[in-house]
Amino acid sequence: MAEVVRFAPSPTGNIHIGNARPALINWLVAMKTGGQFILRYDDTDAERSRTEYAENIAEDLAWLGVKPDRVEWQSKRMGLYDTVANKLREMGRLYACYETPDELDRKRKRQRARGLPPVYDRAALTLTDDQIAAYEAEGRKPHWRFMLDQKTISWQDGVRGDQSIECDSVSDPVLIREDGTYLYTLPSVIDDIDMGVTMVIRGDDHVTNTAVQIQLFELLSGKSPKFAHHNLIINASGEGLSKRLGSLSIRTMREEGYEPLSVAIFAVLNGTSDPVQPLADMNALADLFALDKVSRSSSKFDMADLGHLNARILHETEFDAVSDRLASLGVEGGDVFWLAVRGNIERFPEAREWWDIASNGLGADAVEKSAEDADFYAKATELLPREPWDETTWKSWTSALKAETGRKGKGLFMPLRVALTGRSHGPELAAFLPIIGYQRSVDRLS
Known part of the structure; x- marks a missing residue:
């Protein structure tokens, strides 16, 4: 089945490797099924959303190889959200609440002290007109909660298998804040319905939201998309990732010279039953990946591991x-x-x-030659063949040096590497020596 999927980032910062994971997984599923991938900016938070972050997200996704079939902005769809919210009010499923955050916090603490779950008690439904008028005279603005059917919601998760949530253990969710702005849940459901999304693939930190959203889907459209909740990426110390961690942003990885394919492979395969391994391209990654290979435990991200993968890919690049x-x-x-x-x-x-x-030159950070090797370098210069050179020059030169000086192994090769490259490690000198050339080699040995 061709799946319609979406990635809905908030343009409040640059995306990191943890954000790249759902973007890539959704795009790979769309590619693999011949479906559609929607990039939908969750920019309803007008104070924190920035156009430049949205532009950066688009650039970073393009660098990774992700090509949206459709791009949407939630800030341009507010009229539709207002219409649906009013419909929910008329149905009696969206109700006004006037408690302040402090009052709600105290109520939850009292419930916990009595051994009760901290679930909202729907006290707002019992308010009289006089009580509401008094709150409004104080200057209070209502927030709006969705009245849940208190039943069991079950679904077959594409990663986690059979899932169910008892809705009587969940508070009626706030869908609209006191200032009239929408939280994530309602616009997301409305857009998924309107855009024909058939599968919602996201991090497993959203599992607890799913029952609420399924109720909204079924109420507003009579059906719900499929859900798949993948594991999250954590850092090397076991902490969740944040946009504040600039070192893990896709933009920083681009600037530091990592390959987009290595970042994509690591973001997708880390935390699956497949080993993180070099692949030819994104098509190969799509062929390999499947949701049922994703682990239910968190996957750990370590820059050193990404570096190893990046190196392996470069080593095989033509x-x-x-x-x-x-x-x-x-x-x-x-x-x-x-x-x-x-x-x-x-x-x-x-x-x-x-x-x-x-x-050009060895640079200021070059390892210095040892004065004790002066005679050795003089002999090396004397025996250095004239050009033209090829890949056999190194062996014939060092063989002659070995015969003349009695040196062998590290004692023979390391002083030459240090003199010629200024480094104690590096490319095979059989291949690198002809690139340095005769005159530069003489100059560095002298």
Whole structure:
């Protein structure tokens, strides 16, 4: 079945790896079923929503490879929400409440002290006209609650299996704040109905909202979409992710040179029965992913793990796939250079660092040669073959050095690596030496 799905971020900050997870999962399900993916901005919070954040979200999703079939803004649909809210009032299912937050908090504390669940007692339904008039004379504005049918709501969750919630253990939810603005629940249900959403895929922190929303769906349209609640991503210390953690934002990962495919693979496969592994492209990820592979426990995100995956993907990337990117970095070494260095980089911008080492200089952070190796370097210079060079030059040169000096292993190779690259580790010198060239090699050995 072709599924119509949606991702509904709030444009109140940049999205992070935890937000990317539901966006990617929804998009992959749409791709896999030949369905439709809707990007719907939950921007009803006028004070915190920013156009620039919405633009950043669109850019970050595009970078990941997510292409919406439709883009909507909830702030442009307020008239529809007002119409449905009035309908609910006429049906007697949306009722005005005048308690302040402090009064509600005290009421919940009293219920807990008596061993009762802190469920709203529907006291607002017993208010007289005089009591309402007195509250309004005080300047109180009502918030509006949806009256739940106190029954059991059950559904087959696409990730969690059989689920049920007893609605008599749930407070009637507030749908409209005192200032007249809508909370998430009502606009979301109205939009899902209006846009023909067939499956709601989101984080498992929304499981407890589902019974309320199913009641609204059934009341307003006679049916409910399917639901699937995936596990959440937590950070390395076990805490939930937040937009305040800029280091985990997709934008920061872009700026730091991570591959979009590695971020997408990690966001989707981490916390599933499939290993996090390099894949050819997003089509391969869509073919591999399935909702029934998602674990019910949280998945842990560690930048080091992302770095390892990113490196593995780069190590298998062919020159044709990165030639334009190398040119944009000012790297001119062609496929010979890329094949020489790709096995030693974790993030793509590091290719520029190795190009600078090969063609310009070792830099201020270069490891210094040992004065004790002066005679060795003199002999190495003497035995260095003249160009032209190829991948066999390194072996013939070091074999001659070994015969002349008696050095072998690390004692032979490490001083040469330090002199030629200024680093104690790096690309295989058999491939890298011809890129450095004869004259630069002589200069660095001297």
